[in-house]
Amino acid sequence: MGKTLAGKVALVTGGSRGLGAAIAKRLAQDGAAVALTYTSSPQKADEVVLAIEAAGGKALALAADSADVEAVKHAVAETVNTLGRLDILVNNAGVIAFGLIDQFSMDQFDRLVAVNIKGVFVATQEAIRHMGEGGRIIMIGSVSSDSTAFAGVSVYALTKGAIASFTRGLARDLAPRGITVNNIQPGPIETDMNPAEGDFADGLKKITALGRYGQSDEVAGLVSYLASPEAAFVTGANLKIDGGFTA
16 A cells, blocks of 8 residues: 555644554554654653654654643644644544543543643644645544443533534634544544453443444544545544444
């Protein structure tokens, strides 16, 4: 396969591990130079950079908590200053907290909103200042915005529902500039923080049509497609990749 993203520069927020790391590596594999942000895992971020470089790619790790407006702005600026441009933004950074509404603390609520909504807004607003025709904004949302399989997900679902709506509105706003905006909504995906084994996972697999957790590389493949020239006519879409979890 050719390098479909050769000459492009991507920024992946929360790219030091799990889904974000898989996305960063896949975009680099497809030819993009990749910047990735991290909050508390500098070693993991460095490992992703080294893996990309060992495969012949170019990568940059940047410390930036997505709840910190100035840090997010700096990450976008440093990506452009170091790698020369910005074509693809993957808003992957996110946090999750479960709890019934009457037990949910204001600190938990503020953190979810700061990272899952405000951080996405700031990164997007800054990124589009540098994007031209063919730019790509790709959100990593959740099937929780459409369907909740158990109690205690309401506040998390609220934040991911906001991203789904933001995607549709942005697609209209940015279409005249040739920038597409899409939202990937994963279901149960295996990561180090969300293992595919155990009682919790077994319960989710029972209500997933394919009977298994998805893999980070499978989500990264969908990101790669949306970032590619082949997806030029896809915008404003909320695309589930959930193994039939919500079927």
